[in-house]
Structure formats: C-alpha cells, structure tokens
Amino acid sequence: DQQVKQNSPSLSVQEGRISILNCDYTNSMFDYFLWYKKYPAEGPTFLISISSIKDKNEDGRFTVFLNKSAKHLSLHIVPSQPGDSAVYFCAASRNAGGTSYGKLTFGQGTILTVHP
C-alpha cells in the first residue's frame, strides 16, 4: 500500500524557470511533510518541511504548498538551477498522538533535470 505517491518519475525544466514537483498521500493521519533532495549513493538532504496546520512554507527558492482536502503537496523551485538536478523525495509522518515518532513514509521520488 503506497501511502505517499509521486506520480511523475521525472521532470525536465529549463534553467531559470519554475520546477513544480508533486506528491499525493492517502493517509489522513499524516500531519507533517518534508521534501528531500538526493544524489546517487548519498543520503537524502533535507530541503523544507510543512506542518498540517499550514498551507505554505517558504525558504529561499523553495516553497512547499499543502492542500489537506486534496491530500496533495507540491514543491516549487524558483528559479531552477542546474545544480538542482537530483532526485526529489517527499515524505510524510504522523506525530499527533505520539505513535509514529521518527518514522517517515517516502514517495518513490522524481528525477529533476534542469537544463542550462
């Protein structure tokens, strides 16, 4: 049962344009969401997170939007740079009630390629 889904395996964007990465989840108990960037044979690098009490969080070029009613989140990267080329994972956790501390459920990832 894939509780977190990234339906686009890959995305190609021109340098300077916006990259939009999407993620859907099915478990309504998830209340904290994160985006990670990953290069091959390395550990994921944390990018940005959002709590379910918010619908938007910004950090520099990265903005995450959360639509709880649609169980959908997206990561916007503006402007996109060639160095952003990597695999992007969304992850979700359920912490209210304290039974899932530290457990992240990941999507399958989206390969982002930013062309110069």
Next chain:
Amino acid sequence: KAGVTQTPRYLIKTRGQQVTLSCSPISGHRSVSWYQQTPGQGLQFLFEYFSETQRNKGNFPGRFSGRQFSNSRSEMNVSTLELGDSALYLCASSLLSNRGNAEAFFGQGTRLTVV
C-alpha cells in the same frame, strides 16, 4: 557541527553471513532511524530508536534488528544475509520535540552488496 556518520561506507558479504552497520547521530539528537533503499522498493523504514528503546518498526523480517546505546549511537544487524538484502542502508537522526515534528538528517549511507 558534525553530521550523521555511518560506517562502513561499503560492504561486500556472502549469502548466509551476518553484518553490523553503525551510525553516530548528530550531537544532541536522541532519535535514530534506519531506512533501506533499493531500486524496486524505494526508501523503506526499518526501525526507530529513542533513548535506547525501539519505538517503531517497519515491515521487515526478524533477521533485521538494531539497538541504540546510551550515547545515542546505533547499530543495525542483518543475519543470514540474502541476495535481496543488497541495498543502501541509511541512518537518520532527529531532534524530536514533545510534539514529535522534526526534520530527519541522513548520513551518507552504507552500500551493502550480498554475493
């Protein structure tokens, strides 16, 4: 501040053997989680330790086990290795508040190859 350190970076083992992987979390982080990454299954949660107690466990067979020491360092062990255990094993540490929401910071991983 040092990041999450995993040792060794690479391992080659034979089927039937056992292996122990080590993880040193970021100083002050008390939660350590382990994940397995394979091409077919993606990143999957193995287990999480907090203050030397396993608080959560993923859907992996009992051959996969772990522990955490009083200094928050953690080890995971895989016994009777199978070819399908070949994967990148990732450790993550978190500074969890009472609300539980905190980012997990990952180490570089240990690449295990079972032959």
